[in-house]
Amino acid sequence: MVNGDKQVDRRTFLQTTAVAGGAFSVAGCMGGGGSDTAVLGMLQPFTGEVAWVGESSEVAMNIAVDQINEAGGMNGTDIEIVTEDTETNQQTAISALRKLTDSDGASAILGPTSFTLPAVMDIAQESQVPIISPTAGTSVLDDRGGNYIFRTSASDSLGGKAMARIARDNGYEEIAVMYVDNQGGRSFGQTVIEGFEALGGTITTEVALTPGKSSYRSELTEAFQDEPEFVSLTAGTQTGQIILDQWDEQGLGGVWGLSNDMQTDSFAADVGAPLEDSYAIGPLPGGEKYDEFAAEYESRAGESPQPFTPEAYDAAMLAALAAEAAESNSGSDLAGEIPAVSKDGETVTSFQAGADALDNGTEIDYDGASGPVDITSQGNIRSSFAVFQSTGSEWEQVGEIAADSLDF
Amino acid sequence: MLEQLSFMTSVATVAGIYAVLALGLNIHWGETGLLNFGHVAFFAVGAYTTAILTIPSPTATQAYSFGFGLPVVVGIVGGCIAAGLVAVLLGIPTLQLDEEYLAIVSIGLAEILRHVMMNENWLTGGVAGLYGIDRPLRGVIPPEAYDFFYLGLVVLAVGLCYAYSRRLKQSPFGRVLRSIRDDEEASIALGKHTFRYRMQAFVVGGVMAGLAGALWAHYATALTPTAFGANITFLTWVGLIVGGSGNSKGAILGAGLIIAFREATRYLPDLYGLGDIIPTLRLILVGALVIVTIRYRPDGLLPERDISYAEYCKRVEYGGE
Amino acid sequence: MSDDGLLEVRDLNKYFGGVTAVDGFDMTVERNSITGLIGPNGAGKTTVFRTISGFHDPDGGKVVFDGEEITGKPVYEIVEAGITRTFQEARTFPEMTVFENLLVGKTGHRGEKLLPTTAGPKAYAEDERAAVEHADQLLGYMELAEKRDQRADRLAVGERKLLEIARALMTNPDLILLDEPMAGLPSDLTTDIVDYIERIREERDQTFLIVEHDMDTIMNICDSITVMEAGQTIASGTPEEVRNDERVVEAYLGEESA
């Protein structure tokens, strides 16, 4: 390389860089967790294809935190949210988690998704800060959770079995399975296959998809080559919609069984008439509590709640209630209380009610926007699923699959 | 402040790992002129090899089929060797190509490798990855001091790679590498078997990247394919270019700066409250740093230094020490 | 042709795709001579040159050097046998100093192997000392000592030519192949180079083979000249003989009128 006259000499450059770096660090010391607030960290993707996850769950978490702060805060201390971007990348996620636990002194971490959760769970455990993920369905967590790792969303291994049941219960004997080839998609898709075969059905084709491609026509051709009448699809809304649009365009027929990511009314409306009679699974609607949450969400974000937002709201609530029960905002103290406040006690649906009950020495059972949210000692929730069918413009609940019927 | 120190320790550890990567890349590009854009491949091979060698054998629910439960030391050495072997395999087809071809083919090979990691569950655990990777001397070092211990280990690795790079640089071997970088045909004309040199340099740099991967595996304790995207190669390149290629000190400085810059920009939201656009803005800043450095400081902060006649005479006089 | 030629090229053939570049070419280079290989554009000189130095594999014929057949051997073996070439455009290593440029030329240096390098400088100290001394001596000989710490890309064109020849000498060759050494040089520098070549031949008992396009430039420096056209040898002998050869005149006239 040629040294032009524009060369900045080394000292100037180093000084500039050092000053800039120093300014950032100082700002960091001032900005992060002062002692007058408690910090809840949020670790989600905010850039790239799944940026919507971070953005929408931040809205949900803000709703929860505002309500908690209005009720006097967590153990009398106002909560501040610090968000960090995982960039859906293990390395960044670890650095970001370290910043939240070490630098910001977070009491608990909400997030991340299946992509990065398995990669950070040991580190959270070591740092003794609980992780409550509203978004990680991966079956890896089935027997790795508990202690410091919890989630408010159902495991893919349950979701997959529920999907298998829907297909079987509706009389389909041969189905095809498509899933995006990432942490979340594959564990869900694989359990659909295992579950459906366990129920005596046959899988005609299994197609693993790379997310983020522009054309899935060949994958569709492959999946529909034996003309299955039912195809299970596990994908995010973006990839899902491309696939369904191209399926419609190609006129391939059959009905779909869609994973919970796609069980939103905006998705059903966007795909529209072709989706009529297709199925989706989703969490059992949380009744009144959900409606209340949905209304608040809509007023803040200007759209109906995205998938996993009620779970994000509940995750924040659980963290705060656990802190109340532990009478401490330290992560290692409150972690142990997370399963305890979620089940077996007086049913509460708000932070205020829960905090009051705990002050009176009553055990509580938090029921939230996403359902009863009962956390097992393994950190999972054991929830029932709702079965939805599309009317061609929205999802309509047509049945329920009880948690007990998924033990096969 | 203690919390800050702890965070700084983890940033320094990551920076150290990148420094080892950058030192390896410096052997490739800085010394030999190999346009390697698939550096992450060696990193990944080092990481997965040590993971597979050290994790316990799988239980029924786990996707992978091999876990040997060997000591961490064996794993790290194994990771380096495997990375070296992969360098030989990748080198055979690619090192005979023109440099631009090498750049693109090496990206391609790294991508193929990433897809293998994602799909071959029996070996790598697939997208679910490998977890519970042991850390050296975990039971012996007190937990509160462990991060510092591990940082020490990484610093040691940086020191070793630096010392070795320096030894290469000052040796006649390094001189031949530089001659190949400057003008391969002229080097051939002087009777140098340049393919062999390119290959040896490729392996040495690859082994360093493998070491970085092994260190990463035992630091992160979990591996998933998402940790091995092309952005790692790119970040290493940026570090090397900013620091100064052809200069080992520059490689270390650059890697440190780029990681510090990446982590420091995390504090941006606290400063200005720009809200939603902050994460994208951070990445834009990293991009801008690259362009600005290349424009105003093309040889990096610490450019390559010539070895003078006097130094040669002196070295020969003291019997080479 | 005598049998004790240092280099003997016999019936050399080389094709590129369907095109014949060299077609049964013969030549001999006598020991301690300065031999010229000339011919009009496209005659195949460069191909012959590259084939002798090992940069091309011939499709037929043989090259014998010092009694040993080196046909089709890789460059590093040919250099080891004692033939080193230079380039028309003086290819030095631009980002290395003059002194380092010379050091690279040292052959058979233990320190250029990875294992001794790893073991440390002591393992190759002897060879390095020899290399430094050799380079030092050549620097003085070629009057480049003042420039030894200069990076090669900062040298003037003529100095670069000298450096390249000095670097070739570092390999201790018996035969040096010069590829148009005078190309692109102003006339005073040309004289300089010619002086150096003659001096080296006399003082260091060196043999040169010079490939040149322009006949006049090398008439007064060569002992013997081989002329080729269309891949074949059309004449060889002393400059005087060659200058008066009809076919040579024709070949060069043909080019001028073209």
Next chain:
Amino acid sequence: MAFDPQFLLNGVIVGSTIALAAIGLTLIFGILDFINFAHGEYLTLGAYAALVANVALGLPFVVAAVVAIPITVALALALDRVVFYPLRREGAGALSLLITSFGLSIILRNAVEMVWSSDPRRFDVGGAEAMAIAGVRITAVQIAIVVVSLVLMIAIHLLLTRTTLGVTMRATASNRSLALSSGVNTERIVTWTWVIGAGLTAIAGVLIGLNTVVRPSMGFGLLLVMFAAVILGGIGDPYGAMLGGLSIGIAQEVSVAFISASYKPAVAFTIMVVLLLWKPEGLRGADT
């Protein structure tokens, strides 16, 4: 089971758009002598320019697509002036340009995401339904995509063979030792290279967006595939790039019938690596 020709058709559709974008990349590669990592972002910018014209301003799709071309070209030229030209003037090496282009790629991609978010968007064109023709399903839009791509490729052929500019460009691109050092009015050729390269790439972006969706990562996601096409065709060879783009598109789609679809992205690279081992000078071979 019999091989379904549908795979082949899908490959032709995908391949023809890749081919268009790859022509631009190979010309820039050949003439400016560096690997432009930001090339994919020009594709994205083209698609978003058309999207804004079509959806936000309500222009008919065809008009929007045409409007997108000058916008992308202007952007590419402006970026060249600000980012690449100063480096070229100082005689910076190919690597400086390459690394700079990678930095530029990050900036552009994230800027697009900042402005339009990462949500996928669609053009406002009528809903397409596939027709069954000779056992394969194809939509009217897809027929249009293939036709437009073909017409543009023919146009490029005429430009490269029938105009002085084109001939000079081709000569410069294919003989890289000549590139930019031979003293012809090089900056003018550079300008035209960007105009043609960015223009074609913008159209490719619009067509890809039309075939599927428009999103910030669409160009970057295709970058490596385009590289593979360029290498396959031989650097600097526009016809090679067309052939390479088509072959890779077809190979990728057809591969789904035989191997796991999650290996699909690796197919392009595998072909590229194998070809380089077998024939390092590219599909069409060297001219010498």
